[in-house]
Amino acid sequence: MARSMCWHCQSAVTGEYFCERCVKVQPVSKEADYFTCLGFPRRLMLDSKQLEAKFYEMSRTFHPDFYQTKSPAEQAISLGNAAVLNTAYRTLRDPIQRAEYLLGLETGSVKDIRTSPPADLFEEILELQDTLEEYRSSERDSQEGRELRTALETEQRALEQRKQEMETQLHQLFGEWDQLQDRGESTSQTRVDRDRLLKHMRALLSNRTYITSIVNDLATTIA
């Protein structure tokens, strides 16, 4: 993860985080992705315990507190490394964020992977929003208000159920992705599989975001 040449003594760096010759801390490479930074392969089913252990280990290595008596250059490097490390861990520890991040690495921005917008889901969300609006302007204790509330609660449960199903499905795709990567082949078939998986994950992740967003709105309105 370190640069190939020590910033201090200019010798080739062989150690992982420190120069073996002058023992100076080395900055994390700016090009390294979060997986590389934490020393994990680009997979979607990472062991959270292992990830956490590695994070703690590296935190101890780079924590700015341990560099208070060192030179300003070393202090700056430790601070920079600790910051990258924190972001990397925060991104990778959550499976959904991890997948979003990996998709970004594999495909560029969200917009670069074209999936047709889920028109039916959008219609549903906009309709639900109308009902929410009606509920907001109704008398809570009136017959109408109570009926709307019951209807919204039913919708909320149904949407949460769907979100759960999507997550189960995503989890399956994560496994398929990892298997494909583990095989490490590059045939026309694996490329087709790769694109299919990326597209499918992209669509599910997006739909999950839409549903999360309306569910949150539902929850705060009828709370």
Added chain:
Amino acid sequence: MAYSDKVVDHFNNPRNMGSFKKDEEGVGTGMVGAPECGDVMKLQIKVQNDTIVDAKFKTFGCGSAIASSSLATEWLKGKTIEEAQQIKNTDIVQELNLPPVKIHCSVLAEDAIKAALADYQKKADGEASGTK
């Protein structure tokens, strides 16, 4: 971060909220979403003789997304198809004074306009060639 007065105004008094029937003659529907934040936008235009005579929107999202689509419908009314194509998200950013973190809302509005125009065009072409 505080919303600009114009955003607040559009948010409190959204212009042209509502919808047309999708299959109504001369109606183009654009339905877009932002997978990053979960915002959903539906923007519709009603066209007569190549001019947009009416526009409506429905948006599920933050204040900036609502303001962007509300403003878009205001601008669309009275424009020709060709003029409507020229509306850029940067115009919306400027008019509403959107901060950098809300620029994607204006992009969404531009996407919605483009989608509505494309849908109208597709319907119009279909009718012209009799393959509706």
